[in-house]
Amino acid sequence: MVSRTQLSRTVPTPGTQPSGGGLRTASWDEIRDLFALDRDSIHLNTGTVGAMPYEVLEVNDRVTREWTGGLMNVYPPAMYTEHRANIGRAFGVDEDEMVICHNATEGVARVIQGLDLKSGDEVVTTSHECYSVLSNFNLVRNRHGLTIRMVTPPSGPDVRAEEIVRLFEEQITPRTKVLAFAAITLFTGTMMPVRALCELAHRHGLITVIDGALIPGMLDCDLRAYGADFVSCSGSKFQCGPLGTGLLYVRNKVHPEHNPLPLPTFWPLISTWYPMIGAPPPRTTTSVESYNMGDYLQSAGSANIAKGAALARACELWDEIGRDRIEARVRELGEYARDRLVEHFGWDALYSPSSDPRLRSPLIAFNPFPAPEDAWNIKKFATFVDRLEQEHRIWIRWTEFDVPHSPHQHYAARLCTHLFNSHGEIDRAVTTMAALARELS
């Protein structure tokens, strides 16, 4: 936990009330009370937006007030030095590798635009990436003449991790420079075999860019151990920080046990402190950085200090509760939801890989309608989601994605579980969904 003294180095007028030392053993029902959520609402859409704990909201409000109209120097705290160190520690990385940014989209855009790509280079990615990834790669393609080679990941309950790795490998050519993929796909909730894909990239000397929007707050993960070069994350989804916050991991030193490749050439776009004449020193080849890449990326003029502080507080709360404990809870609820969905809709209704435990995430995409053609009827899914929200106060979302060998764009209902959900909520939600699907079928 960050102490008041530590926090004050970043935010000079602290006032945060630590939440006490009991969260590690608090019941999930008690933890639910930390969140600004109505008791009669069932929030199963954390993959789109999380719910802020009251305390995070309070930090945001308080720091906003403290800085409004003040004449303090806004630039040092905008570097978020302490926050980055603390947050980085939770994810197994150092302050020079961690950036607090506006969201996963901004993070991944700065990565993609900052890669040293040239005409003729190739990127392998998937058609199931977030649009912000695909649009940024298309921008670079238009600008520099890249080739983007696209994998459409298989979907369905029986997909195996080896199949996904093989599909990526088939797209790699001597011109491939980058492997880019989501750690967990937002459309089908596939937990991609991250380490295996990074090792594939290492074997071919490729840069790895991971859209990790859904990771923080869900998984107790070591970003460095993934072996990726870049991981861009959301601060407002499972991490439950304020909207407009994100985290960006940029590999800035070489730990051969995780990633033996040299650091890639990378241009830290949008930077105040990148040298104004000359260049930074050569990138390190050891486990000690030659310069602080995180500072280059973090220094971007003034910042929303309150949001940064609030995100830091959300991360502290997670550390207090225990990230290992949260992951176990989220996954257990996810498996419970998966079982209930299979019970009501059948195994084949799942788009999310389910039999291979390596690919399971607590985001579960499924088709609630028995008629095959409803799988490509956007109106059915939009109505389904709208009515759950309006008539039952159950929040999920629908997603759209390609399915290999199908000429149609498929749609799915997607729910995700988080630490504030309960088994009772899942029971009520799935039962309600089953009844509504019958009515709409």
Added chain:
Amino acid sequence: MNDDTRSGGTLRLRGPADLEPLDAALAQQSPADQLRRLWTRQLFTYAPVENPDQWQAVEPVPDLAAAVPSTYNAGLGASHTSYVVHLRPGVLWDTEPARAVTAHDVVRGLKRLCAPVARPAATSHLTSTIRGMAGFDAAYAAAVPDPASDAQAFADFQNTHDIPGVFALDDETLVIELVRPALDLVDLLALPCTAAAPVEYDAFVPGSGELSAHTRSNGPYRVAAHEPGARLRLEPNPVWNPESDPVRARNLDAVEVTVDHSGAAGITESILNGDADLPWGIELAGSHPLPAPEPGHRLGYSLDPYLAFNLDAAGDGPLSDVRVRRALDRAIDRRALAEIAAASGAGTSVRVADAIVPPGNDAAREPGAGPAPGGDPAAARALLAEAGADSGLELTVVHPAGETETAMAHSYAADLEKAGVSVTLRGLGPSSLRRVLAGSGPGRSQGWDLAALSWSPSWFHENARAFLQPLCSRGVPGGPNPGGYGTPEVDELVDRALRSVEDPERRDAAWSEVEELVLDDVPFLPLLFQTPWAPRLRGTRVRDAVAMPSLGFSYDLATLRLAAEEESLENPG
């Protein structure tokens, strides 16, 4: 609106163009597109924008559709092969009782394009783009092979077969699935031929006179009187609701079109003396200095005219020999044709054609990269001798019977004569020319060896295929490739270009190869590139007239107004 304008009045058009067919399913760059805009609607269309260099002048906007599908509005998947289109509410057919235009009407409109008696040139764009439409098209042709089939045969096929990639989810929403991403799909679905069709059309053969007599409207006007080949009168459609139509207005009591073959001078006089308001189907500029200046816009030129060889009828005759076709290419003096065009009063900017794709369009080559403009009868004669065709070569050229087209025909005929070729010219009216060309095909000569045609960009961005696909692939009878040119190599290159939308370099290289290959094969002779520079002639009482690139720079009749009589002579619009 100007102070002197009013709502009402009868707009009078006069000129030589055909009125028929009224059926949008046959629409193919004809003057009638200007009229059809008043009673037909597509998913998308173009807004009238005064300055053609404004992007909005060539960017499709929703028409029947509530919005242009995008990833942002969940209408377009990430792979760009699935479009979801929601229809705007409140658009009605003028049926009794009035009935909403549905997604099923849009699907019907697309199916009707494949009717063997329809098949406008755009069909090939769509069949190569929409999933399963090529198979539907082929099956339709096989099931209803006889153009004289009764209406039931057409309706039966359409109502028992589907285009796999086009389906209505319900009355308000349809899905269009593509075989590959196509950045021009929305433009294709703004083409006049893609108009929605009511179920009542099932009772008639597409394009027939019977259908013309039972035309239904979902636009601001509807057909009130129609004398085939002579006159068409449009009057307000009582169920049209301006709130359901974001691009059209209705400022007139009626639109009256009179077919008049009195020639450019006669039509001009009619307009100048107030007997008519606008020319119909003849390009007349309000002013036309010589030499023609550069156009005042940056949009693509048209290929206008070109001469297509009737390769289907060539058999093993001289025209089957590419050396002969090259010789004829060398003979024609394009500069002389350019002078005729510049002096014609059409108000166009004119360039000698040295390629297939005109300047300003995607895939256009750098000027001067193409072959010499010709006009060398001695060289042509030598080439004909090399090919063993230096004596007795007789050719029949069919061409539009307009004054300018005829003058040009005499010019290139004289050039060919100088090279030792005997030429017979047949000037035909639009319907006759269309009939002759549509009747062509393998083994059917229809009595022509060369046909003078023109082809314009049907849309203005991402439009490389607007020329190279219909002109260079074996398409539809009566289309811009009536001579039946087509080779597997070219087809493969066209396909490669269409497949390479995500790789602009590869796409551009493929289109470039298509053009090179076709120019080398000489299936037609590009003669001139033209594009309007001057506003079209209009009568003194015409106000708020906006030339629309999508209508060949004709005025948008849906938004123009008429001045009050007493103001008209003093304040020309």
